[in-house]
């Protein structure tokens with residue numbers, strides 16, 4: 001009668017010590033004891049930046065996206081140790097209820113948010129896109145969001161919101 | 177007997193100020209600014225972290241389970257196996273407050289001996305950190321002995337097949353018989369028979385299952401969890417052996433559900449671990465846990481035999497449905513019943529026979545998914561309409577026009593639909609809105625398809641569904657709505673706010689909704705079955721109207737005018753044509769408060785209560801009402817690569833009355849994308865019961881690169897049974913999309929692929945005539 005040993009014993013893991021690292025997030029400085037394998041996603045959530053969402057931890061969904069020196073990255077694929085001294089901004093760092101970022105306002109006003117779990121990642125990806133392409137074509141927007149999944153909205157209103165925000169940000173820049 | 181549709185019946189007696197406007201949803205700003213806490217964002221001091229050890233084999237006998245090394249690991253608080261639990265089972269039936277006799281569908285909480293599916297839980301671990309819990313998982317030793325399994329429903333029905341459930345794997349049967357099927361076929365000029373197949377699919381909500389449980393000072397097990405159904409507290413209490421009032425479920429805004437958070441997910445594991453350790457415990461599924469840990473959409477095999485006259489009149493329809501229930505029963509009997517009732521689609525079929533059976537296998541169990549059997553039926557009945565039209569050589573839309581069910585005519589179960597049935601109007605409008613046809617070019621062919629549908633909203637009426645909401649006004653003139661309804665992203669809570677302010681004449685800034693707590697918000701039932709707006713919206717409207725009635729009576733007295741002349745609008749109270757008579761809404765509330773006039777109301781809305789359908793004929797009333805509409809699609813098919821691109825996507829639905837049109841469009845656009853995934857790319861692939869697609873890079877949901885901009889055309893007959901004449905749109909938005917795409921692909925390439933999803937490989941094979 002065949003018997004299956006379905007699970008192997010874990011191999012010995014090289015022990016690398018944790019060390020204290022300093023991260024700059026949304027203009028705040030946080031310090032935490034961090035083992036080398038700790039992802040930026042885990043580090044941020046542990047520090048209370050829970051607007052950074054966990055959807056897959058494999059780089060498939062974009063829910064964990066944050067801005068790293070202005071460029072969107074999947075924080076689940078980034079090791080916390082590697083981003084010391086860099087400028088990290090999450091969706092909550094872009095604006096607040098009383099002072100919304102144009103993207104946040106446009107998402108709200110267009111109804112581009114349903115369950116909202118993808119929203120912080122989408123806003124971060126859109127901000128990264130608009131920093132590079134202030135007047136994006138539809139293809140630019142689609143490509144800019146291609147790393148972010150949304151299961152609720154079908155993206156139609158998300159595209160509209162990004163176009164609205166882009167226009168507002170362009171005219172704000174002209175006014176300045 | 178139901179009265180025929182009267183377009184004036186449900187018209188609000190005042191013109192609507194807030195309902196029907198695309199107001200900013202109450203939940204939107206918090207979500208946009210990252211301030212909204214989801215269930216996974218809560219932590220507690222001293223909290224433990226849990227993990228679930230699952231079977232890697234789909235059919236096996238557990239002959240040894242040794243957790244001693246895991247228990248000995250430093251930082252492990254508890255390891256639970258079936259041996260540590262009294263012989264209790266987890267109920268898996270429809271939850272809620274109906275008090276109906278339950279089906280015997282209970283399942284083991286942890287594997288005692290027999291493993292029936294890949295991913296079935298073997299042990300629970302609670303530890304000081306996720307890392308330690310994971311390490312402990314790897315220290316659990318077990319032996320699984322392979323056990324004969326069966327992996328498709330047709331084999332599982334054969335005598336001598338390995339038995340997964342019951343004595344013969346049949347978990348449910350339903351029959352519908354109407355008219356004279358033989359006479360119907362005898363009267364036909366042509367008979368068309370085809371078989372269609374649908375696949376396992378996954379909800380793929382963005383937020384994996386997660387919860388946090390603790391036992392409080394009253395010995396109540398509190399669970400903060402991402403769920404569509406806070407009223408699982410009863411089943412959870414039964415499963416852990418405590419009274420029903422000793423489990424409290426607190427929801428949070430849910431990161432997507434689609435039916436996948438309708439069954440219990442992490443709750444029982446959390447309750448057991450918190451109870452046994454006396455400490456708070458958090459459990460969050462990884463994406464892989466989620467994919468192997470909750471039920472899927474049922475694959476169906478649907479055989480349609482249609483008798484039709486040369487003039488396009490359908491004379492008979494014989495339908496056989498087989499669904500794969502997977503390893504445990506869950507909601508399979510209900511999904512099958514929905515499929516059977518939906519089988520003829522939005523058509524008047526006088527001679528109808530439906531035989532439906534659901535069969536257990538060693539695949540992942542299957543349960544609720546947006547569309548709930550009706551979506552699978554639509555995949556078949558709308559492709560069959562195109563096949564029949566082609567066979568007799570008439571236009572696809574003409575064939576439909578000759579057969580559409582109309583207001584007051586009987587559905588499959590003989591129930592006469594009381595509301596507007598605007599299927600034909602919707603289909604014609606959607607089809608025309610496709611506009612100019614995109615020209616074909618080189619290897620690219622263009623095709624168009626349409627699908628119409630009939631989809632119930634609200635639960636089966638024999639389940640005796642009810643829902644409660646409470647509305648109150650504060651002395652500063654602000655409004656509070658309290659209701660247990662869970663908000664899974666469609667704006668369920670915000671809709672209640674919009675309804676309450678419509679009735680009370682205050683503005684959106686002045687209302688707050690508290691929802692989704694089984695202990696402190698009135699029980700509203702589930703957010704499933706496209707019932708939340710219909711049921712809870714009606715309850716909120718009734719509650720708000722009761723409050724309004726008392727306020728208006730007091731204002732009438734103060735103004736010395738008849739109650740009918742009192743107007744509540746814009747946070748003000750005034751008298752018709754008497755500009756001197758006015759006060760602020762807050763002043764009126766204060767006046768009532770000082771006099772002890774009740775400023776709140778708890779209302780219960782009851783759906784129609786009916787008997788079960790006749791078991792032999794399937795006749796009777798099954799639902800309160802249905803939504804009707806259609807989806808039209810244009811695709812481009814690359815005949816070299818087999819790739820299908822959706823170019824145009826137009827939906828036209830009669831939603832009765834929009835509460836929030838932006839939210840309605842959101843449902844339609846999201847349904848279009850989900851339907852596209854169902855048609856073209858999504859499939860949970862099981863090989864001999866083992867999941868081969870455990871991640872979002874293998875299970876492909878549509879991205880921003882894949883979907884067209886959706887055009888939503890919303891009609892409002894104001895004839896539904898929801899508040900202000902609303903019908904439901906959550907499930908209907910999805911139902912017609914996949915068959916419309918399948919019809920468009922068949923139109924483009926001149927061949928039909930009868931099994932979803934329509935992958936490039938299948939397209940290329942079809943084009944080369946390879947079966």
Ligand code: FES
Nearest residue numbers: 056057059062076
């Ligand atoms: S959680 Fe990082 S991409 Fe999904």
Ligand code: FES
Nearest residue numbers: 115118150151152
């Ligand atoms: S709004 Fe739910 S996943 Fe995007």
